[in-house]
Amino acid sequence: MCGICGVFDPVTTTPPDLILRMMTAIAHRGPDGSGYFRDDTTALGHTRLAIIDVDGGVQPMTGEHERVWLVFNGEIFNYVELADELRSRGHRFRTASDTEVIVHAWEEWGPDCFRRFNGQWAIALWDRRARELILSRDRYGIQPLYYTRSGSRVLFASEIKSLFSDLTVTRELDPDGIDDLLTAWSPVAPRTLFTGIRQVVPGTYLQIDEHGVTSHMYWEPAFPDRGAEPARDLQHNTERLREAVIDATRLRFQRSDVPVGAYLSGGIDSAVTAAVITEFADADVHTFSLRFTDAEYDEGHYQRLMRQRLGTVHREVAVTGEDIAEALPRAVWHAESAFLRSAPAPMMLLSQLVRDEGYKVVVTGEGADEVLAGYDIFREAKVRALMAEEPDAAVRAELTEQLYPWMRRSPGQVPAFAESFFNRPFAPNDLGVSHRTRWVTTASIASMLHPDRRASGSADRILADMPTGAARWDPLSRAQWLEMRTLLSGYLLSSQGDRMLMANSVEGRFPFLDHRVFDIAAAAPAEHKLHGLDEKHLLKRAFADLIPAEIIDRPKQPYRAPDAASIFLTDAPDWVADATSPGEIVAAGIWNPRAVELLMQKGRRAEGRGMGNTDNMRVMGVLTMQLLHRMLVRDWRAPEPLPPRPVVTFDRTSGNPAGEWT
Incomplete structure (x- = not known):
């Protein structure tokens, strides 16, 4: 991964100092090199974490016709196959990088290229012939991408602090963004916590020219109508899922020119990806785990089981409450967001261990819970529906007790609270019924806000974005869509994911967020994913031979840290x-x-x-x-321009008399 930034300004040429300050603000994302392109309209900046084609993949990058200039953060995992296809169509390549594949793919297919990519990306592409800047973000929002307007300028960057390098950009917290965070745990794209700062919505691209900014959607998670799922055979779906997860993991492990490690959390998701990696490795696999000194949060027993099974070279970091308190300010600085859990800080300490061990790429199990229905919120919604039909108090109590066996202060231990928790009245046609309890509970924090900071309507805005056919989906599918739209992109992949990884210049790769895995899961009936109250049933069936039964059968325990x-x-x-x-x-x-x-x-x-x-x-x-x-x-202070270091510059402004690259 890397950091990207830039400016589109049809009125005033961007000065070099501005693009250098923007690059400096995100230098931690790319310590291996940097570069910028500049002409009279557009400036593109890049800080590089070199992973694929370490010597040749320098950015900004262009094609043989110098029509398209590109900066890119992320990976296109099917770049080898795409390059072969593009060569057959007459394109000539100078590098072995996935970055150059994007340039030629745009020249060949235009915006349709984004549907062809299997990967995670934030792309800024300046098409000099069309006179338009394209900003694109991957399907799930794994890679961050923000933008804002300041006068005639449109600025973009991987992180908000880079935008603030232009001191004309307003720095002010936004009440609607705060309302999102106090409803859904994070701002929901395109909103952020800052007034005037927007984020590119996952699965979309922006077209920016002298007339303004236009958003286009190329993908969003969608599900078949209830009862019309095209893939209803459980064994067939099990086999297809296994094949897809194995191939997605193989791509993310093998498509790298630097060593790749793996996280091992103690749950089934990272156990699967680590087990698959060992099948393809021709050397020792290195795994990394997060431990807690507080036994309530620690999963060391299950981590030990899996690493002994796989025989990996293993490292772990044991985190105390004091460690979390000390790390929290740095975690907020990198997240550029407030959060309602301390969980991001330990993840930052884990990525620091990875980097200290000489690794800058790790494969993780993130995304499996959203794609394959692993969260308590899905089980809660099902229990709520069952309790609405079940008058027997003993049966109702038994249902709640089955939900949280890992939690010391479980609602099932307080029957009166459980009754109120699961019997809150919501409209039967409410598309957000699965998430209402979370939203209502979290939104109660807003009572502590200063009156001038209060806003409302976050839940309504989220539901208004649901596809028009969502009412025909199975309730589980609607809950999955909401979880992907809110918690996955805004919190898990950002505050707890990319930002905590890139704080230490580490790239995360997520096989369960391969869109082919999602397509298989989405086409299956709800009961294949949530079988009774058995979450991720399809995944457990698919990999029962590779994972110890004690991990397969353990109650779902979400990742938590002492708050x-x-x-x-x-x-x-x-x-x-x-x-x-x-x-x-x-x-x-x-x-x-x-x-x-x-x-x-x-x-x-x-x-x-x-x-x-x-x-x-x-x-x-x-x-x-x-x-x-x-x-x-x-207390924000704009950074000074990059200190002396290798900076590749490509200057084609009218202010460059030679008109040459420098």
Whole structure:
């Protein structure tokens, strides 16, 4: 992966200092080199993490006709096959990189090329003949891509801090973005937490020219009508899924010119990808795990089972509450977002271990829960529907007890709470019924906001984006679409994914987010994915021979980390008291000072232990929003241009008398 940035301005030529400052702000994304292209209209910047064609894949890149100039973050895993097809159509290649394949694919197929790509990408392509800038983002939003307008300029970048390198860009938190975060855990594309800053919606491309910005969708997750699923044979679907996951993993392991490692979490998803990798490796496979010193969150037993089964070279990092508290400010800086869980910070520490061990690519199991129905929210929705039809109290209690065997403070242990939790009245035709309970619970945090920061309507905006045929889908399919549209792209692949990986210049690869895997899962009936309350049933069947039964049969345990318990320590870092001091709360103007004071008093009394789910989210939301405001709004300073280092420049402005590349 890399970092990209740039400016389109049909009125004023972009000065070199601006594009260099933008590149400096994202230098951590690409420590292996950098370069920029500039003409009278467009500037493109790139910082490189060299993974494919290490010597030849320098960016910005163009084709033999110099019509198209490109900067690119990500990987096109089927680039070998696409290059062969393009050569047969007369295209000539100078490199063995996937980057050059994008250039020729655009020349050959135009926007249709995005449907042909199997990969993860954020692309900025300047078509000099058409006089248009194209910004494209992969199907799921694995790679980040932001943009904003400032006067006649349209600026874009992999990270928001790069946009802020132009000091004319407004730095201000957006109430609608905050409302999204306090509803769906993260801003939902195209919104961000910052006023005027937008993100390219996954599965779309933007066409930018002197007339403005136009968005085009080339892909979105879609499901067949309920009862009309085209693939209804369980054994056939099992075999197809196995084949697709194996090929997706093989591509992501083998298509690299640097070593590739694998995460091993203790769950089935990373166990599958690590097991498949060992089948194709011609040397020892290196795996990496995250441990917790708090036994409630630790999955070391299952990690041990799998690494012993595979015989990998294994490294792990054991994280304490103190580690999380210390790492949280840096995690917020890289995420450029507040979050309601501490979970991103340990993931950043894990990627640091990967980099320290000499690796800059890891394969992970992310995406399996969304594609194959692995989350509690899917099971909860099913239980809610069953309880609506079941009057017997004993049966209802048994259903709730089956949901959270891993949770110490499970709703099933408090029958009265479970009844209220699963019997909240929602309209029977509500397309968001699967997520309403989460949204309502999370949105209660908004009562702590300063009145000037409050907004509403996030849930309605999310549902308004659902495809017109969604009402005909199975309820599980609707829930999967919502999870992909909200939590997957905005939080799991961003705050907890790309940003925590790239904080240490590490690329993550996600076989379960190969679109061919999704196509197989989407075509199958709901009961193949969620069989009774057995989540990811199809995946378990497909790989039962490779995974220990103890992992296959273990109750689903989501990745969690200590939240408030990491904050209210006897030796808590100074930043906690600073961020929540009355003066800081008033100065930021985000939260109600009295509400914050009462919350922090409660946390100190309990030492962060025994706090409920909502209070944990309140603590993290307040702290991370305060950190975000301080670092990216109040105290922001634009970086100086890149220090002396190799910078490849391509200058074709009228201000370059020679008109040559430099």
